[in-house]
Every structure is written in C-alpha cells, then in structure tokens.
Amino acid sequence: MNGRIIRASAPGKLIVLGEHSVVFGKPALALAIDRRFRCDICPGSGILLNGAGISPRLHPHIDTILRRRNISDLRIETESRIPSGSGLGSSAALSAALIGAVRLMRGEACGEEALALEAFETEYEVQGRASPIDTSTSVHGGGVAVNCPEGLGTPIWHISKGGNSWTVSDIPVPEMTFVVGYTGIKAATGPLVQKVRKYKESNRFASDIIDEIGEVTRDGMRAVSNDDKDLLGELMTRDHKLLSILGVSCRELNKLVDASLEYSYGAKLTGSGGGGSMIASLTSRRRSAKP
Ligand code: MEV
Numbered sequence: 001m002n003g004r005i006i007r008a009s010a011p012g013k014l015i016v017l018g019e020h021s022v023v024f025g026k027p028a029l030a031l032a033i034d035r036r037f038r039c040d041i042c043p044g045s046g047i048l049l050n051g052a053g054i055s056p057r058l059h060p061h062i063d064t065i066l067r068r069r070n071i072s073d074l075r076i077e078t079e080s081r082i083p084s085g086s087g088l089g090s091s092a093a094l095s096a097a098l099i100g101a102v103r104l105m106r107g108e109a110c111g112e113e114a115l116a117l118e119a120f121e122t123e124y125e126v127q128g129r130a131s132p133i134d135t136s137t138s139v140h141g142g143g144v145a146v147n148c149p150e151g152l153g154t155p156i157w158h159i160s161k162g163g164n165s166w167t168v169s170d171i172p173v174p175e176m177t178f179v180v181g182y183t184g185i186k187a188a189t190g191p192l193v194q195k196v197r198k199y200k201e202s203n204r205f206a207s208d209i210i211d212e213i214g215e216v217t218r219d220g221m222r223a224v225s226n227d228d229k230d231l232l233g234e235l236m237t238r239d240h241k242l243l244s245i246l247g248v249s250c251r252e253l254n255k256l257v258d259a260s261l262e263y264s265y266g267a268k269l270t271g272s273g274g275g276g277s278m279i280a281s282l283t284s285r286r287r288s289a290k291p
Contacts, residue, residue: 010138011034036093038097064126
C-alpha cells in the first residue's frame, strides 16, 4: 500500500443469551472475545480488497458501507482471526473496523456511539433487519447488555428503528470460562433472521417463544450480576431449547450442546445458529451423569 495507511481493528463477540428475540426489542447479553478483525485502508483508484475487486454478493458489508458513503476509490487490506459465518461476530467486527478506519481517514467523529450507530445501520441494511447487540459489542468491547433490567448496567447509547428500540448498556461480568464449539458450517445471519420474522408473523406460538427468551435473558442478566453460574447455565440450556423450537438450531449444534452438558453449567448455540457455533459455560469438575 502506498500513501498514508489508516489501521483499525475490532473484536468479535459471543452472545450469552437473547439472540433473535433481541431483533424484536427483547433483551440480550454479549461478551467481546479476544479475536479481532483488522483492516488497513489508504486512498487508491477504484475499490481494491486484498488486491482484488469486491462484489455485493460476496462482500455485502463492505459494499454497503462504501455505497452509503459514496466511496469509489479505496484500497483495503484485511486480516481476521474470526471465522466468517461462525456466529462469532465477524461481520460486526468488520463493519466496526472499516467504519472506524474510514472515519479516521476523513477526519470525522470517531466516538463509540457514532461508530455503533453506523455499524448497526449497515447490518440492518445487509440483513434486512438487525438488533444493535453484535455491532455495539464490537465497538464497545467487554460485557454489553441490551434492554437490561434497571440497575444492572450503565446505559451507553440508545438506538431505535423499525418500531423497536434498544438501550445499550455496559454490564460488569464476573470471571467465567466459555468453550466455543464450531460446527464447521457457515451460516449467513440474514436468512435466519428472516425465517424467525416469518414464523413470528404467521404463528402466535412463535411470539410466545420470543417473549419467553426475553424472560430467560432478563433472569440470566440477574444471575450474571449475582455471579450465580449454576442458574446462568440452566438458563443458557433453556434458551437453546427455545431457539431450537424457533427453528434456528441444527443437528450438529444440538449434538455439541448435548455432549458438553456433562462438563458445563449449561450450553447453547451462539449467534444466528443454523450452523456456526455453540458455547458452554465451563465448570471445574464433571457434573453428575445424565439420568
Ligand atoms: C446474530 O449474531 C444475532 C441475531 O440476534 C441478529 C441480530 O441481533 O441482529 C440473530
């Protein structure tokens, strides 16, 4: 790359509770992870990503960010330690990093709230609907809760769109160990979000499940704040069952969750599902055998 290079990076995330229902304004809890997406940018002629052109189909987030800003000349080089389509927030991290770099290059405001809002708008456009949980976690880091019970977190910004609104808070989290199991199956978030939307619109039962995930997530946030790992684990496993009923789990995810229950407080898919990853909250000893 010639010219002044601007570098920005952002972390991936794992969702502890509340994916999918958060799209409809329910609560969710996520943690940033120590795997990051990094991008270097500098002015160029035309758009070049790692030395090649981009396509809206293969690079929807980059295409959307550049199109929304009328950018047609830019060289971008990327490096990621977050597998794409793994449920670990690779698109949110990409969006946060690229938007951060572009804002720096143009001398625009680079505060967390402005970045989080633009990254959210990008995901919303690409997925056809979205919540701010992934993008806000990538931008802010640490523990992030959306629509948490009062007093559990410190509100950092508020986002509304499409009839839903989300108060995003920084939430303290006790020391916990999560193991991530990756199915090896890449799953795009957009189609899964649309599948849940259609199910909810056509079926009262789906709305009840979404409400129940909201309740489980609120209880889970209280468990986190009381450092009650047993209860949190139980709620994670319950959440996985509810997400399975919504149709976003798969055989491979269920197998990984079942296999980990003996060694964990609880386990569930994380992210949009359909493949991707699951998480298990680890105990230091083996739990009693299943009946
Ligand atoms: C994906 O990581 C999380 C979903 O809830 C989608 C979203 O919140 O935008 C499935």
